[in-house]
Amino acid sequence: METKSVTYREVLRWNDDQALDFIERRRWPNGPICPKCGTTREPYTIRRKVKETSKNKISRLYRCKDCKKDFTATVGTIFEGSHIPLSTWLAAIFDIVQSKKGISAHQLHRRHGITYKSALFMAHRIRLAMGNGSFEKLSGVVEADVTYVGGKTRRGHPIVHERTRDEIEMGWRKPSITPGQPHPRTKKTVVLGAVERGGRVRTQVVKTESAAEVRPILAENVDLPNTHLMTDKAGAYRRIKDFGRHDVINHEIEYVRGDIHTQTIEGYWSLLKRGIVGTFHHVSPHRLPMYLNEFEYRWNERHVSDGQRFETLLGQMQGRLRWNFRQDSQG
Ligand SMILES: [Zn+2]
Known part of the structure; x- marks a missing residue:
């Protein structure tokens, strides 16, 4: 090179x-x-x-x-x-x-x-x-969290909706895959994310925030036994037993306790949402995984120069x- x-x-x-x-x-x-x-x-x-x-x-x-x-x-x-x-x-x-x-x-x-x-x-x-980047699992101090992408912006436009007019004109057909579908009750898309403190991030669209859904995806992306995991008190993480260590922060009481917090992943979510609203205006649910790839990539490659990222x-x-x-x- x-x-x-x-x-x-x-x-x-x-x-x-x-x-x-x-x-x-x-x-x-x-x-x-x-x-x-x-x-x-x-x-x-x-x-x-x-x-x-x-x-x-x-x-x-x-x-x-x-x-x-x-x-x-x-x-x-x-x-x-x-x-x-x-x-x-x-x-x-x-x-x-x-x-x-x-x-x-x-x-x-x-x-x-x-x-x-x-x-x-x-x-x-x-x-x-x-999205074809590194497949090495995350480890060390990892914050995991779930966010909901969608709903309305302040001007009342939906961020995530069925299909844009452009897509309809282009003849997009809805793919049969379910991961991109909005949550049936909230009409929002559920995204699970895990981020290493000072390191890499992984995000993925999930169907629900249940342990059955979250556990295998975390296991696939995070080296659980060698991980100190930090999450909010959502039930999904409590039923998972094979973490090296697991600390929970209860957001009803506090946001930071010593070095226990989930501010990194929350910062990432706000970056992601601002990006989607500010630049793309509309992201339909079945295309969200692609945008997640892009944001993930940008975050994971943030310390290298533009030219190196390009190469x-x-x-x-x-x-x-x-x-x-x-x-x-x-x-
Ligand atoms: Zn040949």
Whole structure:
């Protein structure tokens, strides 16, 4: 990896060929690897020069020496099958990575001269990549809490609601997955979060705040036996026995007792909610997990420079939207 990371100005100046160079270097630091069979035997390049294809404007085609299949650096990445130029993709990724509170599809659309649909599509794919980060469990002092996203803003607009007009026009169909659904009684979406003091955060949409729901998710994301957990007095955590240590703060009585508090996770919730209200205006429940990814990512990478964040994210571009998204409708 280069010692000096790229800057926004550099990225903005890149043409599609340079953007592809960068993607290839990030994906294959030691030379191309066939995504079909995994061989690292030097593939032969069919067209080393720029090739105009119907999809990404520019792509460099390789043919694997072992399985004889053709591939490009964008196969199996969030760029695959997109008509949006790679230089625009990278500029938009940098935009998202360096903004503190998030950037809306509308801003991307205006800034890069692409359609709103394309911008929306791109923003969602980028958020998907942001969710592919580290899978190492949290440990140490961890605060866990549940929050409800939704309800009304002060002006009376719902923050989380069924579908926006844009989505209806675009033909979004409601996915059958339940995690994104609002809570049946409150119509709010329940989000469980855990944050290490001075460290990383994990958040996830849950159906309810019950122990049966919360326990397995915490166990999956937090190294419970090696964790000093701090929560409010919600019943869900009391029934979980395998924490290293568990302290409860009763918010009816106090908010801080010595170093026992849940202020870190609460600070995170307010950041998240301000971001959703301030930048995105509307987040429908089934898209909330994507926004959670983005905020989580920004928090976890808060100590590194924008350029480094950009490069790290480019290293985790594998993975595509699994949802029922109208791929053919983007620009
Ligand atoms: Zn191969």
